[in-house]
Amino acid sequence: MFKTSSNVRRLSENEKTQYKSDGYITGLPVFANEARDDLNEFFTSLNSRLSSDIDINQTNMWHKASLNFYNLCRTPAILDYVEDLLGPNFFQWGGQFFLKEPNDGSVVPWHQDSQYWPLSPAKSVTVWLALYDTDEENAAMKIVKKSHNQGMFNHITNKATNLVLDQEVSKDQIKEENIVSLNLKAGEMSLHDDGLLHGSEANFSSRRRCGVTMRFAPVNVKADLSIWPHFETQLARGTDNFKNNPTAEIPRGEGTPIKKFQYSKEFVNQW
Numbered sequence: 675m676f677k678t679s680s681n682v683r684r685l686s687e688n689e690k691t692q693y694k695s696d697g698y699i700t701g702l703p704v705f706a707n708e709a710r711d712d713l714n715e716f717f718t719s720l721n722s723r724l725s726s727d728i729d730i731n732q733t734n735m736w737h738k739a740s741l742n743f744y745n746l747c748r749t750p751a752i753l754d755y756v757e758d759l760l761g762p763n764f765f766q767w768g769g770q771f772f773l774k775e776p777n778d779g780s781v782v783p784w785h786q787d788s789q790y791w792p793l794s795p796a797k798s799v800t801v802w803l804a805l806y807d808t809d810e811e812n813a814a815m816k817i818v819k820k821s822h823n824q825g826m827f828n829h830i831t832n833k834a835t836n837l838v839l840d841q842e843v844s845k846d847q848i849k850e851e852n853i854v855s856l857n858l859k860a861g862e863m864s865l866h867d868d869g870l871l872h873g874s875e876a877n878f879s880s881r882r883r884c885g886v887t888m889r890f891a892p893v894n895v896k897a898d899l900s901i902w903p904h905f906e907t908q909l910a911r912g913t914d915n916f917k918n919n920p921t922a923e924i925p926r927g928e929g930t931p932i933k934k935f936q937y938s939k940e941f942v943n944q945w
């Protein structure tokens with residue numbers, strides 16, 4: 675799709691061990707420096723399809739809606755890194771943007787993904803692919819290393835309108851010395867465990883900050899459909915001998931999600 679980085683590789687044994695102990699890996703090369711314009715074009719063209727009353731941070735179903743988005747998620751280098759953590763058989767179940775325009779004030783509160791997700795066992799891995807350079811200045815995602823080994827943190831509901839998510843872990847539960855900013859160049863990615871505490875501050879810089887998240891899980895993971903009826907999977911690698919979940923159609927064209935949760939069949943008329 676876009677020009678791949680010549681530094682693409684597989685995860686080393688050390689990195690796999692680090693993922694288990696720290697809950698994340700960062701700085702993984704995917705796309706070449708020359709792909710910057712393509713990444714920008716990818717974002718701006720998909721974003722431009724949303725009407726002004728829709729917040730892109732609240733549209734989670736891009737992998738079911740858009741063939742271009744789906745194809746990005748099938749980049750072999752990305753799937754190789756995920757396979758190195760999850761093994762040969764895994765599906766994708768989520769895909770969204772996390773956007774912070776300069777001074778838009780949006781904040782992602784400290785949280786654990788597994789707190790939100792009715793998935794069992796909790797084994798999902800998130801890819802965070804940087805579409806633009808991201809660092810402390812433009813509010814890169816921060817994580818608390820090793821926090822995935824501390825069980826569930828107490829989340830409280832916070833409905834402040836600048837928060838992208840409404841469940842928040844208070845600062846006093848966080849080991850400051852373990853906070854790491856996942857600074858990435860455009861075209862690089864990180865991986866994080868679904869139990870890892872993470873969040874991001876507001877972007878007070880003059881630079882856009884946007885990442886694509888892709889959620890992958892081994893095929894034995896099962897969703898509680900009474901909580902998430904819209905949950906559907908797309909096999910990313912290998913085979914699904916469990917068939918624990920409904921499957922989503924592969925997009926055949928360009929659809930646009932307008933909500934957090936949607937079924938793949940809602941996009942069929944847009945293809």
Ligand SMILES: O=C(O)CCC(=O)C(=O)O
Pocket residue numbers: 772782787800802814815816872873874885887
């Ligand atoms: O981009 C961010 O700041 C947060 C992303 C996030 O919460 C996630 O990937 O689960």
